[in-house]
Amino acid sequence: MFFRFCLTAVVCLIALECRADEATPRFAIVIHGGAGRISSDPAHRKARGEVLDRVLHDAKQRLADGAAALDVVERVINTLEDAPQFNAGRGAVFNAAGAHELDASIMDGRDRSCGAVAGVRTVRHPITLARRVMTDTRHVLLSSDGAEKFADEVGADIERVNNDWFSTKPQKARLKQIQAMKRPAAEHLMGTVGCVVLDTHGDIAAGTSTGGMTNKKFGRVGDSPIVGAGTFADNATCGVSCTGVGEDFIRNAIAYQISAQMEYAAKSLEDSVHHMLHHPRHQISGGIIAISAAGDITMQFNTDGMSRAAADSSGRHEVHVAE
């Protein structure tokens, strides 16, 4: 009788353990590489997929080893900022003056602390400078010359490059094409990058990095450096990174609104994100990745496609670049 009881107890414990593993992953990570039209170049799609797969494997290993969410978000975005296939760091689009201006933001879900930079021109990894704004200043958002000057003061920790370091041939061709069409700024083929992580300590972090819109002018600031619009993280609800036509994300405070719907309307993460992308009031065009405090991952978009990748401690590992 006692043996039978013990056996039942052990089976129950194993079942519970499995269920816990399934229901609440110990860690989760989601990445986007921009929403918009799908690239018609198979080599470009393949290269994107390989970068996303590599970065996902590395991040998973680190998270399994107990790495902090903020560190993983920064590292993933650093890698994507260096990859020329994405519109962030190297590979960034050209503005109307034929140069690059980069934006980034990062947020710590433990206490909603955050940092962002807009319009930087010589910082190899804008997300790293954004993190220093969060940790080393009382400010949230530094812009343009001021952000460059702050990078000077931080010193060697912030790697500097010439502005043409960010230039790539495909982006140069895109600028010429758009300027020839006399369209003010391009909305398609976006490649903003973002990452959201829930780590094994239960902490959430989120970050976004971008070169903005091809042919942009007038010091236009999109949603990527605006906490609450393009990026948000709160351990109590979720972490979010957005990509798309930034103005509509700002006017609807999309990233924060997802958290607000979970907190104030008890909506699920999946439903909140769906509501953002499909409610006619918002009129947004783009994609959203997010992770809830419980480890649920969502990757949704209302454009033709969104490059994206996700993994968690239950064994999930997926990369999409073709739709």
Added chain:
Amino acid sequence: MFFRFCLTAVVCLIALECRADEATPRFAIVIHGGAGRISSDPAHRKARGEVLDRVLHDAKQRLADGAAALDVVERVINTLEDAPQFNAGRGAVFNAAGAHELDASIMDGRDRSCGAVAGVRTVRHPITLARRVMTDTRHVLLSSDGAEKFADEVGADIERVNNDWFSTKPQKARLKQIQAMKRPAAEHLMGTVGCVVLDTHGDIAAGTSTGGMTNKKFGRVGDSPIVGAGTFADNATCGVSCTGVGEDFIRNAIAYQISAQMEYAAKSLEDSVHHMLHHPRHQISGGIIAISAAGDITMQFNTDGMSRAAADSSGRHEVHVAE
């Protein structure tokens, strides 16, 4: 009997009419002139009070005559931008380099369209340029040199001044005092201005304009040009303008969060604003003015004081500068 019934009916109608007038004002306006320490100079307080009273009388008259909310918000803020007693336009604080950089945002509650400028240096009325960003571009936020260049393109409608036009002796003295104390930036004696209006057509608009923080550096962007943080308007819920330490308003998306609490948690305007100012998670220091779609006005702060004024079509007219 019939006469008695008619008399009762007439009395009821009159009572209902009075109640309707009381409960749902046909128009409402609220203005702030910044939250923080109270000025110890009675002449300064008197001058502030006089400006607020004058601008309130003018706005009330226009609203009674059917003026649009957006027009009234712009006009009120233009007047306060010209008044040297406030930290917006003329009277703006000095940055660390001894110059002025101005921020403003405006939002139309009819469709959440909005515009903002950050770090402008030669525009007499930043709120007017913000409105042109909203109406003349596809963008929401233009920054620094880019915003100046956009002002060039708009042309004669945007009045330009030399940067020292914004300078006043008291603000110069404040910069010297703060630099002598070696404090990075001043948080007290703020004078950001803001205005929220519900017009007789049922439309809500909100706007905010500021010179930021004394001795600020690094191109710091506060909450005033960030829609969702310092300014928000939606006919379905409310209009909001905030003043205080901007970073905490950004990380908590304060202006939008008030609207979200009304929409998703069915909270009253009064309770939503109270929650923003007193929930320990937000850790904000400042003041908030807002008007609901029903015409309720609230003016709350958790600092020593906030210059403020309010009026509506039921006869309310009040101006406060001493606390």
